[in-house]
Amino acid sequence: SDKRLPWDELIPQLVWRGTDFRFLSIQNSLERPSFEKHVEGKTNSNADKNKAATTILRENIHKWLPRWKGVVYTAESEIEATRTKTLPKINMKFADVAEGGKHPAIGAKEYKKWEKIGFPVAGERMNEVVLSKYKYHIDVGGGGGTTWTGTVRKLGMPGLLFHHITPTKDYIHDQIQPWVHYVPVQSDLSDLMEKLEWAETHQAEARRIAETATALMEHLSTSVGFEPLFEQNMLNPLLGVIEAYKPMNLRDEKSWDDAFGQLGGGDFSPFLECSPDEGCEVRKGPKGKGS
CATH class of the missing domain: 3.40.50.2000 (Glycogen Phosphorylase B;)
Known part of the structure; x- marks a missing residue:
């Protein structure tokens, strides 16, 4: 200035x-x-x-x-x-x-x-x-x-x-x-x-x-200077996350609990459970040990 x-x-x-x-x-x-x-x-x-x-x-x-x-x-x-x-x-x-x-x-x-x-x-x-x-x-x-x-x-x-x-x-x-x-x-x-x-x-x-x-x-x-900085530190890492994401196939009415069980057995436990009607509820521990 x-x-x-x-x-x-x-x-x-x-x-x-x-x-x-x-x-x-x-x-x-x-x-x-x-x-x-x-x-x-x-x-x-x-x-x-x-x-x-x-x-x-x-x-x-x-x-x-x-x-x-x-x-x-x-x-x-x-x-x-x-x-x-x-x-x-x-x-x-x-x-x-x-x-x-x-x-x-x-x-x-x-x-x-x-x-x-x-x-x-x-x-x-x-x-x-x-x-x-x-x-x-x-x-x-x-x-x-x-x-x-x-x-x-x-x-x-x-x-x-x-x-x-x-x-x-x-x-x-x-x-x-x-x-x-x-x-x-x-x-x-x-x-x-x-x-x-x-x-x-x-x-x-x-x-x-x-x-x-x-x-x-x-x-x-400036936009010329900031754009590559944004791509390097924000855009590219987020694209990497998106590309690495592999959604689970829940055909045949398989439940999320069953799907997680196949992936990691007892190593996974739901933290947040959401539904269209009731919204989201925090589950603080494995099934049966929630709040």
Whole structure:
């Protein structure tokens, strides 16, 4: 769009806003920091409580969920920026809390103690217009390990995407390549600062990657670009299902139960039974063990 800021006018900061949400259930060893468990009572009463909490969380960075790691990096970045009187390099904060129904993070009871000591856990919500003014973005995965909308939207922005590489992927990931459309970041974010430093010291390459990603998203948003994507990821798989379907021949008044019995014996049991007159009824178990 004509309203996009030129690369050199983008805010030189890594920005992220999202929901405090779990990450891949298979990696359940990762956790959210608890103020009561990890911070409260473990700092010197005369110490700067925000700095002390940041130090504690940084020393245990391997324990935290990826999104919380980003918050810890933000706290470190803000402390350093205060010391050097510069812009913080990282601005990753929660805009919303998921538990108890999605609600704004700022002022949330879940973060009351964090905010009281000045720890930067919560941030204002940012729409796409605001986000597009920043030079660096990251798409930190959520419960399924990815953030599909975050990836697509940020690829289309003028800034550079640091793509969170996790054990899972979405269909769009087959269309993008590392160092061509994005800068890859490990699942535990352990290389985030290193990759950000690379981008800051290699502006020409970073700009080229960002522009290539934007061009791809512009192409995929057209009918010419989207049609093969739709065929590959939606139409062809569904056609495969349709072609593989083999309806059973129920001649001679053979019942469905008998037909299923021939196919798999006791391995099959009806789940839903429908009739033209009575509609559909859920059968929760094998015949004789229903609701």
